[in-house]
Amino acid sequence: xxxxxxxxxxxxxxxxxxxxxxxxxxxxxxxxxxxxxxxxxxxxxxxxxxxxxxxxxxxxxxxxxxxxxxxxxxxxxxxxxxxxxxxxxxxxxxxxxxxxxxxxxxxxxxxxxxxxxxxxxxxxxxxxxxxxxxxxxxxxxxxxxxxxxxxxxxxxxxxxxxxxxxxxxxxxxxxxxxxxxxxxxxxxxxxxxxxxxxxxxxxxxxxxxxxxxxxxxxxxxxxxxxxxxxxxxxxxxxxxxxxxxxxxxxxxxxxxxxxxxxxxxxxxxxxxxxxxxxxxxxxxxxxxxxxxxxxxxxxxxxxxxxxxxxxxxxxxxxxxxxxxxxxxxxxxxxxxxxxxxxxxxxxxxxxxxxxxxxxxxxxxxxxxxxxxxxxxxxxxxxxxxxxxxxxxxxxxxxxxxxxxxxxxxxxxxxxxxxxxxxxxxxxxxxxxxxxxxxxxxxxxxxxxxxxxxxxxxxxxxxxxxxxxxxxxxxxxxxxxxxxxxxxxxxxxxxx
Amino acid sequence: xxxxxxxxxxxxxxxxxxxxxxxxxxxxxxxxxxxxxxxxxxxxxxxxxxxxxxxxxxxxxxxxxxxxxxxxxxxxxxxxxxxxxxxxxxxxxxxxxxxxxxxxxxxxxxxxxxxxxxxxxxxxxxxxxxxxxxxxxxxxxxxxxxxxxxxxxxxxxxxxxxxxxxxxxxxxxxxxxxxxxxxxxxxxxxxxxxxxxxxxxxxxxxxxxxxxxxxxxxxxxxxxxxxxxxxxxxxxxxxxxxxxxxxxxxxxxxxxxxxxxxxxxxxxxxxxxxxxxxxxxxxxxxxxxxxxxxxxxxxxxxxxxxxxxxxxxxxxxxxxxxxxxxxxxxxxxxxxxxxxxxxxxxxxxxxxxxxxxxxxxxxxxxxxxxxxxxxxxxxxxxxxxxxxxxxxxxxxxxxxxxxxxxxxxxxxxxxxxxxxxxxxxxxxxxxxxxxxxxxxxxxxxxxxxxxxxxxxxxxxxxxxxxxxxxxxxxxxxxxxxxxxxxxxxxxxxxx
Numbered sequence: 001x002x003x004x005x006x007x008x009x010x011x012x013x014x015x016x017x018x019x020x021x022x023x024x025x026x027x028x029x030x031x032x033x034x035x036x037x038x039x040x041x042x043x044x045x046x047x048x049x050x051x052x053x054x055x056x057x058x059x060x061x062x063x064x065x066x067x068x069x070x071x072x073x074x075x076x077x078x079x080x081x082x083x084x085x086x087x088x089x090x091x092x093x094x095x096x097x098x099x100x101x102x103x104x105x106x107x108x109x110x111x112x113x114x115x116x117x118x119x120x121x122x123x124x125x126x127x128x129x130x131x132x133x134x135x136x137x138x139x140x141x142x143x144x145x146x147x148x149x150x151x152x153x154x155x156x157x158x159x160x161x162x163x164x165x166x167x168x169x170x171x172x173x174x175x176x177x178x179x180x181x182x183x184x185x186x187x188x189x190x191x192x193x194x195x196x197x198x199x200x201x202x203x204x205x206x207x208x209x210x211x212x213x214x215x216x217x218x219x220x221x222x223x224x225x226x227x228x229x230x231x232x233x234x235x236x237x238x239x240x241x242x243x244x245x246x247x248x249x250x251x252x253x254x255x256x257x258x259x260x261x262x263x264x265x266x267x268x269x270x271x272x273x274x275x276x277x278x279x280x281x282x283x284x285x286x287x288x289x290x291x292x293x294x295x296x297x298x299x300x301x302x303x304x305x306x307x308x309x310x311x312x313x314x315x316x317x318x319x320x321x322x323x324x325x326x327x328x329x330x331x332x333x334x335x336x337x338x339x340x341x342x343x344x345x346x347x348x349x350x351x352x353x354x355x356x357x358x359x360x361x362x363x364x365x366x367x368x369x370x371x372x373x374x375x376x377x378x379x380x381x382x383x384x385x386x387x388x389x390x391x392x393x394x395x396x397x398x399x400x401x402x403x404x405x406x407x408x409x410x411x412x413x414x415x416x417x418x419x420x421x422x423x424x425x426x427x428x429x430x431x432x433x434x435x436x437x438x439x440x441x442x443x444x445x446x447x448x449x450x451x452x453x454x455x456x457x458x459x460x461x462x463x464x465x466x467x468x469x470x471x472x473x474x475x476x477x478x479x480x481x482x483x484x485x486x487x488x489x490x491x492x493x494x495x
Numbered sequence: 496x497x498x499x500x501x502x503x504x505x506x507x508x509x510x511x512x513x514x515x516x517x518x519x520x521x522x523x524x525x526x527x528x529x530x531x532x533x534x535x536x537x538x539x540x541x542x543x544x545x546x547x548x549x550x551x552x553x554x555x556x557x558x559x560x561x562x563x564x565x566x567x568x569x570x571x572x573x574x575x576x577x578x579x580x581x582x583x584x585x586x587x588x589x590x591x592x593x594x595x596x597x598x599x600x601x602x603x604x605x606x607x608x609x610x611x612x613x614x615x616x617x618x619x620x621x622x623x624x625x626x627x628x629x630x631x632x633x634x635x636x637x638x639x640x641x642x643x644x645x646x647x648x649x650x651x652x653x654x655x656x657x658x659x660x661x662x663x664x665x666x667x668x669x670x671x672x673x674x675x676x677x678x679x680x681x682x683x684x685x686x687x688x689x690x691x692x693x694x695x696x697x698x699x700x701x702x703x704x705x706x707x708x709x710x711x712x713x714x715x716x717x718x719x720x721x722x723x724x725x726x727x728x729x730x731x732x733x734x735x736x737x738x739x740x741x742x743x744x745x746x747x748x749x750x751x752x753x754x755x756x757x758x759x760x761x762x763x764x765x766x767x768x769x770x771x772x773x774x775x776x777x778x779x780x781x782x783x784x785x786x787x788x789x790x791x792x793x794x795x796x797x798x799x800x801x802x803x804x805x806x807x808x809x810x811x812x813x814x815x816x817x818x819x820x821x822x823x824x825x826x827x828x829x830x831x832x833x834x835x836x837x838x839x840x841x842x843x844x845x846x847x848x849x850x851x852x853x854x855x856x857x858x859x860x861x862x863x864x865x866x867x868x869x870x871x872x873x874x875x876x877x878x879x880x881x882x883x884x885x886x887x888x889x890x891x892x893x894x895x896x897x898x899x900x901x902x903x904x905x906x907x908x909x910x911x912x913x914x915x916x917x918x919x920x921x922x923x924x925x926x927x928x929x930x931x932x933x934x935x936x937x938x939x940x941x942x943x944x945x946x947x948x949x950x951x952x953x954x955x956x957x958x959x960x961x962x963x964x965x966x967x968x969x970x971x972x973x974x975x976x977x978x979x980x981x982x983x984x985x986x987x988x989x990x
Contacts, residue, residue, distance in 0.1 A: 019559035022835040030559035038557040062533040064514035064525035340517040
């Protein structure tokens with residue numbers, strides 16, 4: 001849906017909004033999620049946990065967000081996590097040099113371009129300041145995006161907010177590996193990362209505090225093609241939508257990806273497939289997805305092989321997940337700087353494990369899920385807006401309404417609410433406005449099932465269960481409702 | 496259990512450990528949670544959400560952790576969120592002056608004591624440096640515990656990491672209130688806060704990055720005694736364990752608390768009761784709890800009335816939840832600094848809502864839950880260690896084992912695992928070592944139910960279900976297992 005429709009819905013229902021918005025001094029790139037938005041966002045993490053992390057027996061950790069300086073010397077972030085910045089000498093506006101060029105003359109600027117080359121491009125194409133139209137810029141400088149902190153009463157302990165959640169994972173590798181001592185080992189984490197973006201924009205798509213759900217898979221590089229046969233059989237004919245440097249857009253089975261050496265091995269193809277399946281579970285149609293192969297200059301400084309998983313929206317293709325083959329870059333760096341040996345021994349051979357990473361953006365995924373699920377339909381003279389969310393992302397398991405607020409129906413609805421709550425269901429109770437208006441309100445936030453208590457309920461202990469998309473209704477006995485709902489929610493029963 | 500037992504268990508099973516521990520430069524006061532620890536920690540938040548936030552129809556938000564400077568001018572944190580610091584002139588060690596006095600001469604130093612009074616106490620009692628024994632200290636200075644950041648390419652936007660999660664709640668009050676426009680309104684948030692503690696210690700009990708789950712209840716101060724009758728009836732005879740300034744330790748019903756004016760009104764008594772019930776659900780016996788009334792000098796700078804909810808452990812009473820009557824302090828401050836009117840209109844009267852807060856520490860609760868659930872029993876010559884966690888805090892719904900790893904039992908176990916997973920259960924699969932050893936491993940991390948696949952399973956499709964505490968076993972048909980487990984987990988069935 002168009003960006004302004006997302007923003008209208010987001011503000012109308014407080015899904016997300018600028019942080020500290022009551023202050024003129026609010027800082028761009030920070031967002032808060034209201035009650036319904038926070039629920040949908042949490043469900044996204046839960047589905048990732050259930051359908052990818054737990055299904056693949058990965059280990060999920062929860063780490064500190066502040067880490068000492070040495071960690072980022074080791075990881076390379078202090079030297080390399082930079083964006084090129086220029087400033088207009090006249091009005092002092094600041095721009096990301098690559099973005100300014102890209103947007104003004106519509107060319108793609110590679111990630112690894114030098115500051116001299118950027119200056120040359122700006123001169124050559126006579127690019128002007130977007131604010132005051134001057135063409136008198138400072139020279140391009142590298143600007144480090146890490147956010148620094150001084151810890152302790154003397155302020156002598158220099159630290160940084162993590163720019164990616166995975167650094168905790170690398171630091172904890174030794175301890176988690178010690179638990180079972182086998183590879184491949186997947187370690188996951190969901191949480192915030194922090195980047196001092198020069199130009200945050202498009203709400204959740206470029207934030208300074210961003211949600212990430214990251215998975216690092218540690219493996220023996222000699223065994224990149226050794227994967228359990230039953231696992232491989234599950235994906236080998238499954239097709240991925242690839243945007244390849246040589247071939248352009250194409251569909252390839254996992255088996256082809258390996259045989260044609262488009263990926264370095266079966267392990268990588270397998271997890272790309274699992275990732276595409278996760279986003280199918282988020283309700284995104286496969287036709288909108290692609291894995292974009294990145295050329296060397298466009299890859300992050302730590303990556304040997306990168307596929308950006310992108311989904312098409314009204315704003316174009318949005319990168320949701322970076323799939324990076326990080327090799328032994330991180331463990332090697334931390335081994336060196338900490339003087340702690342992070343190698344393992346397998347088949348009598350000592351080596352530093354390699355890492356394949358699935359680094360997903362939570363907030364970007366949230367945005368794209370909204371974009372994709374938004375529906376607007378004419379119903380007679382009215383407009384029906386609903387979010388076609390899969391049941392697993394529904395902010396509530398069901399809504400419970402009294403048909404009218406009299407004759408004991410409200411009390412009966414409360415009783416049903418309490419009864420279902422006691423089975424662990426999460427429910428919403430919209431009791432104001434007409435029944436049609438209440439359906440409209442829950443449709444708009446993607447609640448899939450609604451339970452209505454009416455006069456018949458008082459006579460025969462049955463309720464009406466309504467399904468959001470089809471608007472079909474069923475009559476069900478209250479005492480059978482918990483099991484019925486439980487089976488629906490686990491997709492064990494069709495409505 | 497003794498502190499060293501917690502640390503042993505924590506390290507043995509990677510429940511929690513110092514962040515960036517492989518580096519000599521690791522910073523005190525930061526902890527990471529390993530796979531099992533992160534699960535139990537998450538369950539604590541989920542139980543808080545289910546049994547308190549959702550049950551009371553509070554709205555949970557998810558806000559940015561970095562907020563602009565103005566927010567903390569308004570909240571008073573920049574002026575008042577200080578700890579008194581002194582430095583030894585000889586060895587340059589830094590101490591919290593109040594703690595140094597408290598620990599050296601065993602007296603209670605009130606929170607509001609002045610720096611001059613602290614200097615006088617140090618002189619009077621001839622207190623020496625704990626490191627080098629010198630008594631030559633600098634004068635006590637107020638040290639602000641906020642962690643500062645510069646945001647943006649020019650670094651001109653001064654910001655701070657939030658020292659409490661509730662500041663997002665106050666900033667979002669207007670927007671969330673607009674959704675339903677009624678008081679009382681509860682807004683909740685779980686997440687990290689950051690405090691530049693001078694002396695972090697006791698692992699999770701005094702951290703620099705700390706988990707908080709906070710609830711702010713906004714209400715009309717004239718209606719502090721107006722609470723729905725059915726709600727009040729549920730708690731009015733429920734007894735709270737109070738440590739009162741005048742009476743010492745005593746049990747009081749909610750009704751007595753109000754009638755004897757120990758609390759400002761029914762609303763406060765009601766939520767204190769709900770809080771005590773939450774900690775009962777965490778498995779803490781009521782006899783170990785108390786609400787400690789704080790005298791004026793000991794309260795936080797924003798609080799008119801404070802009860803610290805404390806639980807007894809081997810380290811003494813630990814404060815887990817601060818229950819603060821913050822009056823209109825926060826909304827008034829933000830109204831003034833932002834020039835946005837945060838008052839509401841009720842009964843034709845315009846006023847700024849008052850706030851009652853339940854501010855719980857996630858990591859402290861985690862520590863105390865471990866401490867309380869730890870059991871060590873002799874079984875013949877062996878020692879049996881288990882965590883007596885309530886099922887709602889069990890890191891997994893159940894464990895699934897093959898009796899032995901041969902004759903197809905392993906494959907059958909995998910099949911049962913997949914079958915149960917498809918119903919949304921979270922499971923663990925311990926397949927190495929003897930069956931006794933495997934029980935020991937899951938007992939130690941508090942998993943309540945174990946499912947064993949044996950030779951009979953292959954014949955009649957039944958499994959053995961074992962309960963952790965009683966070690967009782969039951970034979971159950973696989974196809975009946977999902978519903979059986981689901982009812983057990985929701986406490987709808989006894990084992």
